[in-house]
Amino acid sequence: xxxxxxxADTMTDRGGLRxxxxxxxxxxxxxxxxxxxxxxxxxxxxxxxxxxxxxxSGKSSLLAVAGAMRQPDSGHIYVGGTAVTGVPxxxxxxxxxxxxxxxxxxxxxxxxxxxxxxxxxxxxxGRAPRAATRTKALALLEEVGLAxxxxxxxxxLSGGERQRVGIxxxxxxxxxxxxxxEPTSALDHQRAIDIVSLLVEETHRHRxxxxxxxxxxSLARLADRVIEMRDGRLxxxxxxxxx
Numbered sequence: 001x002x003x004x005x006x007x008a009d010t011m012t013d014r015g016g017l018r019x020x021x022x023x024x025x026x027x028x029x030x031x032x033x034x035x036x037x038x039x040x041x042x043x044x045x046x047x048x049x050x051x052x053x054x055x056x057s058g059k060s061s062l063l064a065v066a067g068a069m070r071q072p073d074s075g076h077i078y079v080g081g082t083a084v085t086g087v088p089x090x091x092x093x094x095x096x097x098x099x100x101x102x103x104x105x106x107x108x109x110x111x112x113x114x115x116x117x118x119x120x121x122x123x124x125x126g127r128a129p130r131a132a133t134r135t136k137a138l139a140l141l142e143e144v145g146l147a148x149x150x151x152x153x154x155x156x157l158s159g160g161e162r163q164r165v166g167i168x169x170x171x172x173x174x175x176x177x178x179x180x181x182e183p184t185s186a187l188d189h190q191r192a193i194d195i196v197s198l199l200v201e202e203t204h205r206h207r208x209x210x211x212x213x214x215x216x217x218s219l220a221r222l223a224d225r226v227i228e229m230r231d232g233r234l235x236x237x238x239x240x241x242x243x
Contacts, residue, residue, distance in 0.1 A: 015081025016209035017043040017066060017177045022075030024061050024232075035061035036072065037232035043209040045176070048200050050220035051213045053229035059213035060181070062229065066211060067100050067179050068092040080176030097126065101170030101208070103180040103199070107162035109154040115141060115165045116150040122172035140168040143205070144198060160191040167198060171206060178203065180212035184219060196222045 024036040035058050043049045053059050064070040065077060068084040077084050080099040084092055109118055116137055123133030141147050144164040154162055163183055170178060180199060184192030196212075196219045203210040203224075212223065220226045228235050 015078065015176055016045045016047070017041075017080075017211060018076075018078040019066065020076040020078075022065060022072045022077060024065060024070070024072045034232050036065065039075070039232070039234055041227070041234060043177070043211050045209050046204055046207040047225065048203040048210040048212065048223045049225045049227060050223035051211065051227050051229050051234070052215065052217050052220045053213075055215075057229045058232040059229055061232075063179050063181055063211070063213060066177070067102065068096050098173060099176045101173065101175035101178045103163070103166050103170050103178065103183050105182045105185050107154065107159075107166040109162055109165060109169075111154055114151050114153055115146055115157070115168075118165055119169050119172050122169055126173060137168075137172065140171055141165075143202065144168045158191075159186055160195060163187070163195050164198065167195075167202060171202060171208075174206075175208060178208045178210040180210060182214055183212070184214070184216065192216070192219055193222070200224070 019039055019041045022036050022039045023034070026033045026035055037058075039062065041049075051059055051062060061070075065072045066079070068077070068079065071085060075085065079095060082095060082099065084095055087095075110121075113121065116134070119137035119140060120133050123130075123137065138147065138150065141150050144167055146161060146164050146168070149157060149161065154165075157165065178199075183199070184195050187195060199210060199212065200222055202208070212220075214220050217226075
């Protein structure tokens, strides 16, 4: 296992995701907890990296700083080639919308909107033309296998189908980086495999830098690379999978 499996010096195309010597601490009574301890990581465009580790190991903190939701205490973070550390909150918010897609544990869909409308809402927020937004939304639903269910609301979809809508929605803004938080926690094993396999396919198709955190090592092995997180530090956890 080479150093490339944890960090790299260069990124191509849309810039991917890079963290350089990132540290993050939380106050804990009279002391502090080190959530991220000198973390360096590069995820290239078109690559999916899975991070595994126990609860409290720092996985959620890693996603928070990678998605510009929290500023680290030290270090540098680049999303799509753009520095996100040390910039004002308003700029970070704009960058999150333009450059980062999120897939959550729950699909977080709006109950009153159809699958198509969930995606179209992203386009309206970004002030994209209505016709182009609908065309793009329909194309993404086709990619995730839900073209026939574009008119259904979340209550009419299975758990796996709702997650597929969530993935399509995350792709609507053409993100450079996709951050995925335990996307299969509410699914049975076969549907979980299907969802992670879909994430890998979409990562490669759209050349997105995807970072997924999970407790499930069997699902992590579907990714291009697996990294272990322990006590806020990253270390290699296995070779790329053979699909």
